[in-house]
Amino acid sequence: ETGVTQTPRHLVMGMTNKKSLKCEQHLGHNAMYWYKQSAKKPLELMFVYSLEERVENNSVPSRFSPECPNSSHLFLHLHTLQPEDSALYLCASSQDAVTRSTDTQYFGPGTRLTVL
Amino acid sequence: AQKVTQAQTEISVVEKEDVTLDCVYETRDTTYYLFWYKQPPSGELVFLIRRNSFDEQNEISGRYSWNFQKSTSSFNFTITASQVVDSAVYFCALSEHYSSNTGKLIFGQGTTLQVKP
Numbered sequence: 001e002t003g004v005t006q007t008p009r010h011l012v013m014g015m016t017n018k019k020s021l022k023c024e025q026h027l028g029h030n031a032m033y034w035y036k037q038s039a040k041k042p043l044e045l046m047f048v049y050s051l052e053e054r055v056e057n058n059s060v061p062s063r064f065s066p067e068c069p070n071s072s073h074l075f076l077h078l079h080t081l082q083p084e085d086s087a088l089y090l091c092a093s094s095q096d097a098v099t100r101s102t103d104t105q106y107f108g109p110g111t112r113l114t115v116l
Numbered sequence: 117a118q119k120v121t122q123a124q125t126e127i128s129v130v131e132k133e134d135v136t137l138d139c140v141y142e143t144r145d146t147t148y149y150l151f152w153y154k155q156p157p158s159g160e161l162v163f164l165i166r167r168n169s170f171d172e173q174n175e176i177s178g179r180y181s182w183n184f185q186k187s188t189s190s191f192n193f194t195i196t197a198s199q200v201v202d203s204a205v206y207f208c209a210l211s212e213h214y215s216s217n218t219g220k221l222i223f224g225q226g227t228t229l230q231v232k233p
Contacts, residue, residue: 031219043207043223055218088159097219102149102168102211105221107161 004108012114021111023074023091031097032074037088050097081115118143120210122224137193137227139208147213150191155205198231
């Protein structure tokens, strides 16, 4: 595998379900990001991790819970979501989010989430 | 405040036509970076170019070229001799180089380009 991978690619869940999105980067980067892309809206940054430490939480509701066990893996745990949370969730990685904050971010293919 | 505006929501051209996608940005920072990404129907954002605020030279890569003009705060993207495979949503983005920035990319709304055969 190369680049940034995300699983699953599609997910349908009910409002009472608990599910997790997974992201893995094979680029040797130290920073990972979660973005939300809703229809007709710009991409919204949700979370930033640098060396497994969360450095940015962009006022995201607590029903979204990120986890970064190491610099190659990033999870987004979902519980009691709302229909308006339906969106494309994109993961990205870059060399570093703190000392090299303007480095290029490389994105995965995204998980298309539908909340019923 | 920082902002990126892509005024063209949708553009439709016929194959082999040239097309320019506009991007206008706002920032108070003197050091910043501008990016273009392509998002095909598969969903993945594909990195195209990164340009810093001190380098105003235009860049050409194959059929792609970029025109950066600080005087008008614009970073426009031109595709020459467009092809059907160029059909995608294109995003312009801004990253500011201040000490507390933790990788925040500010995206424009995107321009949907449709290239018809």
